[in-house]
Amino acid sequence: ESQLNPNYNFDNFLEGDSNRLARSAGMAVANKPGGTSFNPLLIFGGVGLGKTHLAHAIGVEIKDKYPEKTVLYISAEKFTQQYIESVKKNTRNDFIHFYQLIDVLIIDDVQFFSGKSGTQDVFFHIFNHLHQNGKQVILTSDKAPVDMQDIEQRLLSRFKWGLSAELQTPDFETRVSIVKNKLYRDGVEMPDDIIEYVAKHIKSNVRELEGAIISLIAQSSFNKKEVTIELAKQVVEKFVKNTKREVSIDYIQKVVSDYFQMDVSTLQSKTRKRHIVQARQLAMFFAKKFTKASLASIGSQIGKRDHATVLHACKTVDNLSSTDKQFRKYVEDLTKKLSL
Ligand code: ADP
Ligand code: MG
Structure with missing residues (x-):
């Protein structure tokens, strides 16, 4: 069974500036599954913005145009469960074989694969097989590939092969x-x-x-x-x-600079003085933790750094808070101040 929900279709997926690119890319894929350069098609965006709806709509449309094609919609979570089950039952090869025979594979919320190396590995093999055979892969995620964490590089690079289209907040x-x-x-x-x-x-x-x-x-x-x-x-x-109010990145920078008794401009400066670097890294860490901003956007707002710098900052804060008692105290104090 395709698991498609016919109530989620293109007719009732209203078009606006916020979704025009993703919607029309979805239509193009539905017209010629596997036959466009949008393979994979990755639809990303925040919660409740229509990713699942659009993913079903593409599948429903394909099934309508090409009834002979096998289309499968599955959440990344369910895919993972099935995979784990197959390992337990010693049927991993059957699992792979089943997925390799599908014409159009739709996997919803692939951010769920984060940190799950076994599932990523099996999906990598399935993906390669489908892609090489001109089959269509459609993915959704709450983040753009550059912002995904704990997903293997080789998989991320495949996510970027086709088109990543964002669903933004509708006007x-x-x-x-x-x-x-x-x-x-x-x-x-x-x-x-x-x-x-x-x-x-x-x-x-x-x-x-x-x-x-x-x-x-x-x-x-x-x-x-x-x-x-x-x-x-x-x-x-x-x-x-x-709805929880989100603290802003400006506010985080203000709280962190006040805590270390420095100006926001000092925190953002290019200096490599250790205590300033640490303050900056803490601001990045909390921006990642308390806002929905992408790594790239956090970097550009905190002293015009790139996304790799922000990622490095988050890892450094994680490491230091488990090895350095004084540093852990900073993290705890700031967490309290920011959680009010
Ligand atoms: P997501 O998977 O991104 O969290 P959903 O696809 O579940 O979001 O969408 C949430 C709700 O909003 C659904 O009921 C969906 O039908 C509706 N929705 C989102 N975008 C649109 C749109 N452009 N037109 C019509 N309904 C929409
Ligand atoms: Mg969804």
Whole structure:
């Protein structure tokens, strides 16, 4: 069985600036699976932005156009479980053989492979076989390949062979159309000003936006009340409160420089003085830990460094905090200050 969800298709995946590239690359792949340079096609982006939806849509469309092709959708987590099971049962070769016969393989959330070397190894072999035979591979991930951690280099380099397309946060217009389209399909009516109010305030995650709308409908029907702006305000407030606020990289740099009694400009400077380098590395480490920013973006905001420098900083902080007692104290103090 393909495991595809027919409710996730291109028709109900609304187009906007935030997803145009990924969506059209997906369409191109669906028209000619294995026959474009988008192989693998890697779709990446934050939670709730439509990666799973788009991955299914591509598979559904291929199955529609090419019924004879075998298409398989699987989460990276399930793939990993199946692999571990096959090792236990001594059927690793059957596992590999099964996957090598598929025409279109869709693996969702490949960041789950991080640190799992056995699974990465088996996937590497399956990938090579499929790719060499002109079969299509579609992957999704919460990060771009450059920001993936604990994934083997040889696999990362293959991820970059095809196209990496980002799903970004949809703008206001797109959020409104997504909600309107969903309500229309569900046969629910809601005044425009209310839809716009909710779409204005819930912006970083389509799943949450849909959740807020569903909760609004539920509350109004439960209380047998009209959906009003007041009710919308209450629902939005609850959603916004429940979403953890993210500390900014500026704020992290300020807290770290204050702690070491230096200026932010000193922390960002090119100096190699040990205590300043350490402060800078700590700022990078906390930016990685407490924000969703990519390594590249952290580097550029903390003294215009590259992503490799940030990665090195994170590793250094990890190492030092397990070997150096004073340094561990810095990490603990700063963690407390930043977690408020
Ligand atoms: P992800 O896998 O990136 O976490 P999902 O694919 O699960 O996100 O999407 C979350 C919800 O948002 C789903 O209900 C999906 O249908 C909806 N969604 C996301 N983007 C769009 C879009 N462009 N058009 C319509 N619905 C969307
Ligand atoms: Mg998903």
